[in-house]
Amino acid sequence: MSNRRTFIKTAIAAGTAGLAYQAPASANTPSGKSVDRRTLGRTGANVSILGLGLGSAFTQPHTDDRETGHKLLHRALDHGINYWDTSRGYGKSEEIISPVLTKRRDEIFLVTKSDGRTYDAFMKDFETSLNTLGVDHVDLMHVWNVGANEDLDVIEKGAYKAIQKLKDEKAISHFGITGHSGAAILMDLITRIDPDAILTVFPCTRDDEGRYEDELLPLARDRKMGVIGMKTVRRARNADLRGSDLVRYALSLDGVNSTIVGLDTQAHLDENIQMATNFKPMNSEERAELHSYSVRALAGIPTPWEQPGYRDGALV
Numbered sequence: 001m002s003n004r005r006t007f008i009k010t011a012i013a014a015g016t017a018g019l020a021y022q023a024p025a026s027a028n029t030p031s032g033k034s035v036d037r038r039t040l041g042r043t044g045a046n047v048s049i050l051g052l053g054l055g056s057a058f059t060q061p062h063t064d065d066r067e068t069g070h071k072l073l074h075r076a077l078d079h080g081i082n083y084w085d086t087s088r089g090y091g092k093s094e095e096i097i098s099p100v101l102t103k104r105r106d107e108i109f110l111v112t113k114s115d116g117r118t119y120d121a122f123m124k125d126f127e128t129s130l131n132t133l134g135v136d137h138v139d140l141m142h143v144w145n146v147g148a149n150e151d152l153d154v155i156e157k158g159a160y161k162a163i164q165k166l167k168d169e170k171a172i173s174h175f176g177i178t179g180h181s182g183a184a185i186l187m188d189l190i191t192r193i194d195p196d197a198i199l200t201v202f203p204c205t206r207d208d209e210g211r212y213e214d215e216l217l218p219l220a221r222d223r224k225m226g227v228i229g230m231k232t233v234r235r236a237r238n239a240d241l242r243g244s245d246l247v248r249y250a251l252s253l254d255g256v257n258s259t260i261v262g263l264d265t266q267a268h269l270d271e272n273i274q275m276a277t278n279f280k281p282m283n284s285e286e287r288a289e290l291h292s293y294s295v296r297a298l299a300g301i302p303t304p305w306e307q308p309g310y311r312d313g314a315l316v
Contacts, residue, residue: 034080035276038257041226043174043196045139047109047258049251050276051083051228052076054097055090057262063092072263073100077107079273085260087113087144088125094132102134110135113144113178118158126166140197141172146179152189160193180231183211187219197226202250204287204294213253221255229259241297244275249290252281
């Protein structure tokens, strides 16, 4: 997502010049304005359209340099970025963000996750998260990383029962599910447990033959679910693509309320703040052109989260 990456090269190869998409000018340092906000579906929460992905893109550089990490967190809050996405499985993420979180808790829509499928495993993760984060409640708690071959009965009879108890106790305000192993399994689980929100992939390459956009997203809209996009910029690292344009693509889809991006450097944060302030969505023609270009630019480059051994949260 660095400024040296432009959205499109002068020419990729013969025959592709007509696909060129005109990107906005490179971002400057934010002026102090807040990023735009949207209502997160039926949760009613007013969240920043740019969310902080606090997986290893954040933890790797800041586990041993927490002062810099904390400065980035404060900078994000100062620009109105209130959607914070962490997880039990993101190494020391919850521990690193805790000092800033506890100081400015009222400004933050806090999201964490558990990969526990049984009642006891989910409850244990939740209690650990509360203690590590230093808070008494979580705004959104996800069943994390629902896979293509999941036994959904286990989730429904285990983790979902824990969620219901935690909501009754007002320890969590809302619950959701996450996944990137195909739209079908997520749609199946939605019909079973009716989550308040979903976190999944909406890359411009239109993964799973477009089913995330064409089937899952309308289902979520019909149910008034909150929808958060992830991994929009993950493959920008493999081609000459500017990450903020890929985030803009996802935010231009009808029904996507926010998109999380890994928080690694101030330069990347500022670029995305610029994009998400007075946000200008892409129209359908622009999205189609970006899709066509990106498919060509990424041809032959595997999608990371579809590879054996991929660990969710490695880079968002």
